[in-house]
Amino acid sequence: GQNIDQPTEMTATEGAIVQINCTYQTSGFNGLFWYQQHAGEAPTFLSYNVLDGLEEKGRFSSFLSRSKGYSYLLLKELQMKDSASYLCAVSLNTNAGKSTFGDGTTLTVKP
Amino acid sequence: DAGVTQSPTHLIKTRGQQVTLRCSPKSGHDTVSWYQQALGQGPQFIFQYYEEEERQRGNFPDRFSGHQFPNYSSELNVNALLLGDSALYLCASTLLTRDRLSYNEQFFGPGTRLTVL
Numbered sequence: 396g397q398n399i400d401q402p403t404e405m406t407a408t409e410g411a412i413v414q415i416n417c418t419y420q421t422s423g424f425n426g427l428f429w430y431q432q433h434a435g436e437a438p439t440f441l442s443y444n445v446l447d448g449l450e451e452k453g454r455f456s457s458f459l460s461r462s463k464g465y466s467y468l469l470l471k472e473l474q475m476k477d478s479a480s481y482l483c484a485v486s487l488n489t490n491a492g493k494s495t496f497g498d499g500t501t502l503t504v505k506p
Numbered sequence: 507d508a509g510v511t512q513s514p515t516h517l518i519k520t521r522g523q524q525v526t527l528r529c530s531p532k533s534g535h536d537t538v539s540w541y542q543q544a545l546g547q548g549p550q551f552i553f554q555y556y557e558e559e560e561r562q563r564g565n566f567p568d569r570f571s572g573h574q575f576p577n578y579s580s581e582l583n584v585n586a587l588l589l590g591d592s593a594l595y596l597c598a599s600t601l602l603t604r605d606r607l608s609y610n611e612q613f614f615g616p617g618t619r620l621t622v623l
Contacts, residue, residue, distance in 0.1 A: 496548030
């Protein structure tokens with residue numbers, strides 16, 4: 396079966412750093428996606444990790460450990476607009492379409 | 507570039523009815539995937555279409571069917587609607603790749619909010 400776990404909710408302060416963790420147990424693994432989803436909107440792509448290590452992209456970084464079935468998304472210099480749901484998704488093969496999603500972490504950024 | 511578009515935006519149906527949702531992929535994309543997202547949950551993969559054929563399928567009953575047209579647009583059909591089918595239905599498009607180390611970003615449409623009464 397497929398199992399992806401991430402915290403349901405997190406709260407952080409504007410300007411701070413927050414780390415959102417994701418653990419997974421899936422039958423098949425090619426890579427791991429992180430998406431941002433604002434309420435009532437579609438998910439938007441943030442990052443994709445295939446190899447172990449840290450990928451940095453501006454204020455957002457994503458880390459993957461394949462041996463531990465673990466990833467995290469790191470958000471720096473938090474802004475109010477970063478308040479959203481953050482979805483971790485495992486790509487089961489080379490095809491990005493068939494992805495298994497976690498239920499998302501709702502991040503609330505407070506002033 | 508209009509990105510991924512979906513229609514309708516909202517839809518209300520009653521139990522037992524049938525519904526058809528439509529999706530036009532982002533320009534240059536050839537693969538369309540459909541997801542169901544219940545409130546407070548992550549998207550659940552329904553199926554994927556490539557070259558006008560269903561290539562992959564998630565754990566959804568046969569009441570869920572689809573089609574892809576030569577212009578890569580796609581439809582999702584749901585028969586015999588149940589209350590539990592109420593959800594946001596997301597369409598996502600990408601360009602198929604078989605290179606394990608690369609990826610082609612998957613773009614999501616705005617979704618169709620289906621309510622079954």
